Amino acid sequence: MYYDQKYILYFFSALVAGLLLIISFGFYVEPVTGDLTRVGGWAERDYGWVNILPEIPVDDNVKDVGSADILVLGDSFSWANMWQSVLGRSLSRRVASHNYVQFNCIADWLEMLVRGGHVAGKEVIVESIERLFVSRFSEVEDCRGSRSSEALAVQPFDVSANREVPTYKRTGRTIPTDVVYLLKVAMNSLLLEMGGGRRSISGLAVNAPLASRDLFSNRRSDRILYYYEDDAESTWSDEQIGKAVFSILAIQRRIEAAGGRFLFVLVPNKSSVYARFIVGRPDVERYTPIVRRLRDMGVGAVDVLAPFSEHAEKEADFYLPDDTHVSTKGYRVLGEVIAGEMRKMAAR
Secondary structure: OOHHHHHHHHHHHHHHHHHHHHHHHHHHHHOOOOHHHHOOOOOOOHOOOOOOOOOOOOOOOOOOOOOOOOOEEOOOOOOOOOOHHHHHHOOOHHHHHHHHHOOHHHHHHHHHHOOOOOOOOOOOOOOEEEHHHHHHOOOOOOOOOOOOOOOOOOOOOOOOOOOOOOOOOOOOOOOOOOOOOOHHHHHHHHHHHHHOOOOOEEEEEEEEEEEEOOOOOOOOOOOEEEHHHHHHHHHHHHHHHHHHHHHHHHHHHHHHHHOOOOEEEOOOOOHHHHHHHEEEOOOOOOOOHHHHHHHOOOOOOOOOOHHHHHHHOOOOOOOOOOOEEEEEHHHHHHHHHHHHHHHHHHHH
């Protein structure tokens, strides 16, 4: 009996010590808030931003598509309704936005707008992140989903249900206690130091050295996190890019045939914007040739890379250091750039 009690005491002592170690390390790492720190296994303590970011008033997403002046289909860069709010206020227009995940495919969204008679006299914007250009648009018409009336009556998304984009360093969230994540953080930090700070890939994130420490406000501002898929653009074939370009051209023709005007917005990858500062990054620049090719085909396409690169070089945390998305600074510029392009379209 004595030995049983002794072993039980040892067991619970070890258990408590282990839990205290996990919780202590979790406090040190800080709550996980960025998508790149999460999927890559990097410490928020090192990659969470410090500087306060400007606030952007966020308007409600217009629920009645018929009463909106501008119709948007976008991805995660549109969820927060930030650049749309800047755009709407700048042009005094009402904006209704949908997300790709609300539809089985892009063709369903397009069919909903055209069949419902919502396009005539309106601007229609399709927004997409650069790294998904080929996979998202190469097979737009290959839609296997239902075209029922229910599938073609999807309301614009609820802004309040989507994640916020804070303007201060995110604190007060749950301390990470996921042992697998914490082990990845410890291992990644150790390997990074042992490797002399070279480029590292962990999970879905690349951690690469930067030539400047002035681009971000986080503790490890000498490093940049970005999705490893960004570098996969070097494998895109000319045929794949061509199919995506023709798909977007087909969307534009469908919109114009229904009496609307079309604008395609390709949001540059984080690694594209900071490319010239990333030490040892493969020298593959896809963004500018794609936009040029779209324009050569007659597609209304806005160049976002040039203004983003200019602002990112001068303004710290233009993209969030722990995340693949822009900060409020980036959303403001995105809205302003799109508004400027739409003014040019209206003047033609």
